[in-house]
Amino acid sequence: xxxxxxxxxxxxxxxxxxxxxxxxxxxxxxxxxxxxxxxxxxxxxxxxxxxxxxxxxxxxxxxxxxxxxxxxxxxxxxxxxxxxxxxxxxxxxxxxxx
Numbered sequence: 001x002x003x004x005x006x007x008x009x010x011x012x013x014x015x016x017x018x019x020x021x022x023x024x025x026x027x028x029x030x031x032x033x034x035x036x037x038x039x040x041x042x043x044x045x046x047x048x049x050x051x052x053x054x055x056x057x058x059x060x061x062x063x064x065x066x067x068x069x070x071x072x073x074x075x076x077x078x079x080x081x082x083x084x085x086x087x088x089x090x091x092x093x094x095x096x097x098x
Contacts, residue, residue, distance in 0.1 A: 012039045012051060038062060 004019035009032035020028045038058040043049045 011036045012043070012054065014051075035062070 003021075005022055005025070006017050007020050007025055007028060008015055008017050009029060010016075011032055016032075018028060035058060038061060039054050042057045042061070043054045
C-alpha cells in the first residue's frame with residue numbers, strides 16, 4: 001500500500017486538493033471529470049445557480065445511476081446462480097445415469 005499524495009482536481013471551475021494513493025490517482029481524476037461534467041449539465045446555462053444545489057443534484061443523479069447498476073448486477077447474479085444450479089443438476093443427472 002502506497003502513501004497518499006496530494007492531487008489537485010477541478011470541478012466546476014474550482015480547484016480541490018485531495019489525498020489519494022498513487023495507484024488510485026487516475027481513477028480519482030476520472031471521477032472528478034465525470035462529476036464536473038454532470039455538474040455542468042445540471043447547471044446548464046444558469047451560471048448563477050448555487051453551487052451546492054448543483055452539486056447535490058449531480059450527486060443524486062450519479063447515486064441513482066449507481067443504484068440502478070447495483071440492481072442490474074444483483075439481477076444478473078441471481079440469473080447466473082440459477083443457470084449454474086440448472087447446469088449442476090443436469091451434470092449430476094448425467095453422472096448418475098452412467
